[in-house]
Amino acid sequence: MTTYEALAPGQKIEGPKFAVSRESIRLFCDGSLDYNPLHLDDDYMKNSFGKTNFGGIIMHGMNNFGLLTRMLTDWAYPAGGIQRRMETRWLKPVRPGDTIQPSGTIKSKQVTSKSRWVLIDVVVENQAGAVVAAGEAMVEFPDGAAGI
């Protein structure tokens, strides 16, 4: 089990792989209520968006955010950790047929007057090892907090 004391910069966190399909994207539409045709309409996606042509429907960027959150909370909950912040940007589109996986690397630890914190670099990579999303998260480990 994770404890704040045992955490050190460079340690890795890994979430489960996620197979992206037309069905998973449609399920995310229903789960998020985001029915933008970017994620639904192949004919619409034949258009160009400025200089970009995606060539077909793409996964919601926020699906990456949801997978990263799941990884962080599943990792932090047993030690009483609380996800306090996450910042992400989307670097590459994700398409049906891709398999993506979230991971994190502990960057630093910090103790403030009232609590204890860990900063984590987070990424989501596709099956080719390309980074499709990147960012940073902050998890609080209050002293004495019970895990779940």
Place this chain on the structure above:
Amino acid sequence: MQQQAFETDFWKDDAARKAWDDIIPGEPRKTMPYLLTREAIRLYCKSVGEDHPIYFDEAYAKTTPYGGLIAPPSIHILLMFACTPADDWMRSPGTINAGQSWSYNIPARPEDTITLQARALDKFIRKERLFCVHDNVFFNQKGEVICSGRGQTIRPV
């Protein structure tokens, strides 16, 4: 509380939505309260593979420091669309999310009535693309902050 039917055809109200030119940074967006149900949490969790019992198993959740069921922090992904009307510009077809950052205070819980304060904060042009910065704060029925966040979208031309 009466839950409004959700329009899933994002083209239908597109003519009523603000384009990049019409968006006024600082002007509040129209929002509406949303009753967060267990079913909505369950469906969101299914879509991202969330399976921790703190989101589903009430008997277990009562034994934890949370004292009951909670929603995952990322539930704001759902709340963003649940708390805004069909003519909100975040639904404009072709809106591309460029990145977001969120801070979390307390968890949302099933049966919470969620409210949103939201606005465009800034807009700019970069590499011929039309960007809009939005900021958002979600509250529960007690007026407690659940989470706050900001993001950038590239607006359709």
